[in-house]
Amino acid sequence: MTFRQFAFNNVMRNKRLYMAYFLSSAFAVMVFFVYGVFAFHPGLAPAEIGGTATIGLQIAQGLIYVFSFFFVLYSMSAFIKSRSKEFGLLTMFGITNMQLRRLVFIENMVIGLGATLTGIASGLVLVKLLLLAAESLIGIDEKLPFYMPYQALALTFAAFMLLFLFISLFTVLFFRGNNLIDLLKGSSKPRPEPHASIWLSLAALVLIGSGYGVSLAIDGLTVVYALLPVTVMVVVGTYFLFTQLSVYTIRALKRNREVFWRRTNLLFFSDLAYRMKDNARTFFLVTVLSTVAFSAIGALVGFKTVLMESIQRPFAFEYISYKDNSPERSAAAVDLIERELRAEGIGFTKLKAELRSYKLAGGNGAVMIVSESMYNSLAKAAGGKPLQLGANEAAVIQFSKEKDEKGESTGERELALEGGGEPLQITQSAAFFITGYSKYYVVDDDRFARLPAPQSSEGYYAFDVHNLEATEAVGQRLHDKIGRSQNDSFFSLAFDVKQLLQSYSAVMFVGLFVGAVFFVASGSFLYFRLYTDLADDKAKFASIMKLGLTSRELSKIVTRQMAILFFLPIAIALIHGAVALTAMQSMFHYTLVKESAIVLSAFAIIQIVYFMFIRSGYLRQLRSDMTG
Structure with a gap:
């Protein structure tokens, strides 16, 4: 040979x-x-x-x-x-x-x-x-x-x-x-009994706690600036948690006679201290990799939800003619939209609103004003609540995901326009979205007609259809013909959603693969570590069983040790990931609780199934030489 x-x-x-x-x-x-x-x-x-x-x-x-x-x-x-x-x-x-x-x-x-x-x-x-x-x-x-x-x-x-x-x-x-x-x-x-530093153990708690505190306290774009220092703090703290704090905690439990001398705990804790010390770096690596996988996939899923919510609009087609646009171009664009829809056999209802720009009294900026009847026609078509205003009343419409159709108060009391006569009392508020206008005001029709000449006027056209899915192709053609410029803009909901999903899904495709690779790798690290110690575990437990350890007690001890091996790093990673996703939620000002829970729960379930499968095989391997 x-x-x-x-x-x-x-x-x-x-x-x-x-x-x-x-x-x-x-x-x-x-x-x-x-x-x-x-x-x-x-x-x-x-x-x-x-x-x-x-x-x-x-x-x-x-x-x-x-x-x-x-x-x-x-x-x-x-x-x-x-x-x-x-x-x-x-x-x-x-x-x-x-x-x-x-x-x-x-x-x-x-x-x-x-x-x-x-x-x-x-x-x-x-x-x-x-x-x-x-x-x-x-x-x-x-x-x-x-x-x-x-x-x-x-x-x-x-x-x-x-x-x-x-x-x-x-x-x-x-x-x-x-x-x-x-x-x-x-x-x-022979190996000396593992020891740990109380100061490094405390440092683990301080670093992780401080990182969590900063992540949960900051808001908005501050999250981006705090990302690097918080990550460093949590990573270093996680390393000390496994190499120092875990060993220190086990030693403290061993000094508690009621816990240490209870049934098989003497064997369990004595062996666990060595396992924690030996596996500390593996635990640290698995935790970091799993946290990256959780955070990346959770962020991608959450970000997709944010983008989809941000692009959702009440109407299939919208056309805005800005102040510098010519009447001829505006009329031609609206006529083209109507002709294309009729050619495709798509039934529609055309809605129109005129938004006028007025200066605020005292020169404190400008606001957009729309009449009550125009607003109500749009709101009714979109399934929203119509307004009922008096002669000297106005409503503020401020679109925000934190406000709904119940009309949360904005704190504004009156609307005073330059040359607009008596100030209007703001008695209502709503959050109905008109594309391109996140905040505007609605006034009574009579008052709207009596307002002076505006600074500028913009035309808003909405096309309400029953079958949104059928509008994607015509939306793409109209987008190519009209497009968006400084004079006017055309929006097609179905086409815009397709464009967003096409760009984002490519990123999602890559992110899911990378996250899956990292998670599988973290599980493989645990698998390697477990089977690396298999020969030593066989010899150790064979000797102990000669002293009277039953097969049931063996299964219990091994299951508890394996559960710590598999679930401790994953549990820490889940907590890290939950805090990271909460900080991201603060940055976007958007609730990602549902998306975060789905992603983290999915990973937890996968890990449980993986644990049950590995546990069964490992126990079978352990018993093979003892009973064979």
């Missing part, structure tokens, strides 16, 4: 140990390849969707590649550490240090080649389904047919083989400075 055959057989005989590493690496390759298929797809050219998707996919590819480097490096180092006894035996049988390094290099390249080919093959199988899904998600008109992605194939194969080559060369440095006795002892060497 040659040395290369020995290395290959070594991989095949360690399938369980290498399977997680192999599958996770293959998953990273597959995701990178799928991104490449989309990035190079001719149907996703910049001319088709404005370049948003292709640029986003290229950036995401870079992020995933950089992340894959650290991911594979961490995974490989964990595997080598778990195989230290095996390497010690090989050293004792005469293998040289250089041969040992060569063995690890060949093994890693074999796994890397297999993972790369498997990832590409899996991507080719799934890419058609993903292309079909992307058609709907990105919202382009053209279909995304399957094509042979030679560029993506070449880029993926070259990039990951280069990555595995570099990782393999870097990994062999692990053996420098390790002697035979250290390798043979592996993780069985």
Whole structure:
């Protein structure tokens, strides 16, 4: 048997140990390849969707590649550490240090080649389904047919083989400075009891608490300026939480006799202190990655809701003729809209309002005024409440998501116009939205007719239709013909929604993939860490069961330890993500409670299912040698 055959057989005989590493690496390759298929797809050219998707996919590819480097490096180092006894035996049988390094290099390249080919093959199988899904998600008109992605194939194969080559060369440095006795002892060497600093433990609470406090206290654009310092505070605090505060808390519980000596708690807490210390960096890494995934996806979902709410308007078509527009151009545009709608067989109701600009008395700015009848005709068509005003009364209409049709008071009492006679008493308020006018005033028709000549006048035309979905195509044609300029503007609700979704969904497509990669990676880190300690756990629990530990008690102890391993970092990440999304809510002045709850709950459910699956397999592995 040659040395290369020995290395290959070594991989095949360690399938369980290498399977997680192999599958996770293959998953990273597959995701990178799928991104490449989309990035190079001719149907996703910049001319088709404005370049948003292709640029986003290229950036995401870079992020995933950089992340894959650290991911594979961490995974490989964990595997080598778990195989230290095996390497010690090989050293004792005469293998040289250089041969040992060569063995690890060949093994890693074999796994890397297999993972790369498997990832590409899996991507080719799934890419058609993903292309079909992307058609709907990105919202382009053209279909995304399957094509042979030679560029993506070449880029993926070259990039990951280069990555595995570099990782393999870097990994062999692990053996420098390790002697035979250290390798043979592996993780069985006696370890001192973990200790923690009370000051660093307090620092964890102060840093995280301060970061939370600042995030929840600030408002508006201040959130952007506080983002970096708050992130640094929370990240550093999270590191101290796992490396110091968790160990300090366990030591404090061990000093409580009622807790420590209760049933199997002595065994549970004694082992937990070492596990927390050993897994502190893994917990920290999982928490940071999960927080990024939660925050990114939550922000994308929430931002989509904000954008969709901001673009919603009461009418399918709107046309605004500004003060400098000519009557001829305005009449031609309105006539064109009517003709296009009739040509498509779309029934409509045309509504019109004249908004006049007047100076406020005392030179304190200008306001827009509309008559009561014009306002009521628009409000009724949109399902809003009409107004009833007296001769000397006015209503203020100020559109805001924080105000509704109930008419929250704005604090204004009267409206005094320059040359407009007796001041009008503001007796009502509402929040009915007219595109382009977030705040205006409504006055009685008689008073409106008696007002002096305005500074300027603007015409607003609304076209109310019953079937909004049927207006997308005609809306696009009218948008191309009329458009938006300094003289007039045309708005089509169906077409504007399509444009927004098309641009935003491309970003959403990239964000969901990146978030999913980070979340899967965080779960893989936990999986690696768990199975790295499997051999030691088997020996430890086998010895304890000889002293009388029952199978049921074993399951209880392992389940509690695994629950902490899986849910502590995720729980911290969920709290971090909830605070981050709350701060974002303050920045947008928009409630994102529903969206945040959906995203965070989805991740929590996925983690519970993942935990139940891993727990079952791990307990089965633990019991296999004890009962076999």
